[in-house]
Amino acid sequence: ETGVTQTPRHLVMGMTNKKSLKCEQHLGHNAMYWYKQSAKKPLELMFVYNFKEQTENNSVPSRFSPECPNSSHLFLHLHTLQPEDSALYLCASSQAPTDSYEQYFGPGTRLTVT
Amino acid sequence: AQKVTQAQTEISVVEKEDVTLDCVYETRDTTYYLFWYKQPPSGELVFLIRRNSFDEQNEISGRYSWNFQKSTSSFNFTITASQVVDSAVYFCGSYNQGGKLIFGQGTELSVKP
Numbered sequence: 001e002t003g004v005t006q007t008p009r010h011l012v013m014g015m016t017n018k019k020s021l022k023c024e025q026h027l028g029h030n031a032m033y034w035y036k037q038s039a040k041k042p043l044e045l046m047f048v049y050n051f052k053e054q055t056e057n058n059s060v061p062s063r064f065s066p067e068c069p070n071s072s073h074l075f076l077h078l079h080t081l082q083p084e085d086s087a088l089y090l091c092a093s094s095q096a097p098t099d100s101y102e103q104y105f106g107p108g109t110r111l112t113v114t
Numbered sequence: 115a116q117k118v119t120q121a122q123t124e125i126s127v128v129e130k131e132d133v134t135l136d137c138v139y140e141t142r143d144t145t146y147y148l149f150w151y152k153q154p155p156s157g158e159l160v161f162l163i164r165r166n167s168f169d170e171q172n173e174i175s176g177r178y179s180w181n182f183q184k185s186t187s188s189f190n191f192t193i194t195a196s197q198v199v200d201s202a203v204y205f206c207g208s209y210n211q212g213g214k215l216i217f218g219q220g221t222e223l224s225v226k227p
Contacts (some may be wrong), residue, residue, distance in 0.1 A: 042219050043205070045215065056214075088157060093160075102161050102164050103161070105161075106158065107158040107161035109158060110157070
């Protein structure tokens with residue numbers, strides 16, 4: 001595998017379910033990100049991790065819980081979501097979380113909350 | 115506050131036409147970076163270009179070219195001789211010194227055969 005991979009690609013869950021999104025990067029990067037892309041809205045940054053440490057939480061509700069066990073893996077744990085949380089969730093990585101490095105994105109997980 | 119505006123929500127052209135996607139940015143930083151990404155129907159954001167604020171030289175890569183003008187705070191993207199495979203949503207973005215990537219709303223380009 002190369003680049004940034006995300007699983008699953010599609011997920012349908014009820015409001016009472018608990019599920020997790022997984023992201024893995026094979027680029028040797030140190031920073032990883034979660035973004036949310038809703039229909040007709042710009043991409044919204046959710047979380048930033050640098051060397052496994054969370055450096056930014058962009059006022060994300062606690063029903064979204066990130067986990068970064070190492071620099072190559074990033075999870076987004078979901079519980080008691082709302083229908084408005086339905087969106088494309090994109091993971092990205094970069095060499096470092098600064099302006100000098102471009103971010104590389106995965107294909108995303110299309111989440112539908114019923 | 116940092117902001118990126120892509121005023122064109124949708125553009126439709128016929129194959130082989132040239133098309134320009136507009137991007138206007140706002141920032142108070144003296145040092146910043148601007149980006150363009152392509153998002154095909156598969157969903158993955160594909161990095162196209164990064165430009166720093168000290169380099170106003172225009173860039174050409176094959177059929178793609180970028181025009182960076184600080185005087186008008188614009189970073190426009192032109193596709194020459196468009197092809198059906200160019201159909202995608204294109205995002206312009208800026209990156210401030212705090213490391214936060216700000217995206218515009220995106221322009222959906224449809225190239226018809």
